[in-house]
Amino acid sequence: MKYFSLLFPVLLILLFPTVFSQDIFTFVLHCEHEEICDKLEREFANVGIIIASNLVLNTKILVDVTYEPLDPDDFAETETNLMKFVSPGDQVERLYPTALLKQLNTGIDFGDAADIIMSINSVINFWFPSDGEDIQPDQYDILATSLHEMMHGLGIATTWRFPPDIDTYLTPRLNGVEIGKIKEPVTFEGFYESVFDENLIYINVENPDDERRITEIAQDLNGFTPKGTEFPTVDALFDAFTASDQENNAELMLEYATTELSLHFILPDEEEPVLLHTTEEFEAGTSITHFDQGAYEDTPDFLMIPSLRQGVSLKTLIQQTGNNPGGGIGPELRLVLKTLGYTVNENPPMGSTSTPQKRRFTRRNNQRKPLIHF
Numbered sequence: 600m601k602y603f604s605l606l607f608p609v610l611l612i613l614l615f616p617t618v619f620s621q622d623i624f625t626f627v628l629h630c631e632h633e634e635i636c637d638k639l640e641r642e643f644a645n646v647g648i649i650i651a652s653n654l655v656l657n658t659k660i661l662v663d664v665t666y667e668p669l670d671p672d673d674f675a676e677t678e679t680n681l682m683k684f685v686s687p688g689d690q691v692e693r694l695y696p697t698a699l700l701k702q703l704n705t706g707i708d709f710g711d712a713a714d715i716i717m718s719i720n721s722v723i724n725f726w727f728p729s730d731g732e733d734i735q736p737d738q739y740d741i742l743a744t745s746l747h748e749m750m751h752g753l754g755i756a757t758t759w760r761f762p763p764d765i766d767t768y769l770t771p772r773l774n775g776v777e778i779g780k781i782k783e784p785v786t787f788e789g790f791y792e793s794v795f796d797e798n799l800i801y802i803n804v805e806n807p808d809d810e811r812r813i814t815e816i817a818q819d820l821n822g823f824t825p826k827g828t829e830f831p832t833v834d835a836l837f838d839a840f841t842a843s844d845q846e847n848n849a850e851l852m853l854e855y856a857t858t859e860l861s862l863h864f865i866l867p868d869e870e871e872p873v874l875l876h877t878t879e880e881f882e883a884g885t886s887i888t889h890f891d892q893g894a895y896e897d898t899p900d901f902l903m904i905p906s907l908r909q910g911v912s913l914k915t916l917i918q919q920t921g922n923n924p925g926g927g928i929g930p931e932l933r934l935v936l937k938t939l940g941y942t943v944n945e946n947p948p949m950g951s952t953s954t955p956q957k958r959r960f961t962r963r964n965n966q967r968k969p970l971i972h973f
């Protein structure tokens with residue numbers, strides 16, 4: 600009986616997904632109980648409305664959501680379906696989310712694979728706004744969580760990571776493939792940045808004239824050996840990399856990614872770039888991939904900071920920071936999405952317009968470590 604009771608929820612998840620569409624999105628929800636799926640459906644319907652009011656989307660985006668127990672330190676995890684595509688600006692091949700490529704005129708056949716695959720942690724004490732109750736001090740707003748995760752799925756994510764068993768340098772994604780899915784022997788095809796990575800820049804916080812485009816580092820790393828070189832294993836490839844003259848560059852990237860207030864996302868038409876989240880230790884999935892906590896948590900661009908406020912609803916955060924028009928998607932986040940290649944609705948129909956605000960730039964307010972990642 601024990602065996603059966605373990606299997607039963609899994610079978611339910613597989614057999615009875617809830618499928619619904621909201622604007623340009625189709626959501627497939629997998630939950631243990633229909634009641635949870637009903638609640639999630641109401642929240643994701645709102646997520647669809649908020650995103651579709653900020654972005655001009657023309658082709659269906661398929662989102663697969665599973666409500667399941669995860670590591671208690673995680674709110675949620677999001678995997679993005681990525682495809683190699685040549686960036687129009689500098690003609691470098693990078694990894695693009697299919698959700699974005701679908702909106703461009705590429706002629707690619709995308710099939711029916713999900714563009715965004717999300718797991719929401721059922722262990723977290725989530726508050727569902729559509730329940731109509733007030734959020735409790737120990738609860739987290741699931742609408743804010745889902746909207747944040749969707750931003751990752753739409754392309755707010757870096758591919759810079761530690762290689763397997765190495766913690767002294769970072770590289771973009773080897774061959775553009777998740778490390779566990781690389782077959783050996785392995786032919787070196789290149790380290791692939793994401794479309795988000797194209798716009799990263801290091802600016803020395805002590806000396807702003809000292810700056811370096813991160814994509815230049817990525818292109819340099821790709822020269823460690825000729826493309827097409829074969830290695831018996833992934834480990835052998837990284838052994839050769841470590842022995843090459845590019846190791847220093849990869850170490851430099853780790854130094855940048857672990858120096859506070861130093862990595863930014865360039866907005867082509869704005870004077871100030873977006874300050875990204877870095878901490879003294881590199882955290883895969885958190886570092887680089889978020890807006891700086893101290894600079895943005897009290898601004899309309901609070902959504903992409905790395906930690907979620909406990910006991911505060913998305914609606915309250917919107918009211919406190921004056922982000923009415925974006926429904927939680929702030930002016931700088933909209934500009935980041937535009938830079939990735941999305942067509943942005945400059946005046947979202949959710950209220951009056953807002954423009955990027957001047958931010959506080961203080962050195963020490965970035966120290967607080969987020970307790971839970973998302």
Ligand SMILES: [Zn+2]
Pocket residue numbers: 747751889905972973
């Ligand atoms: Zn996140």
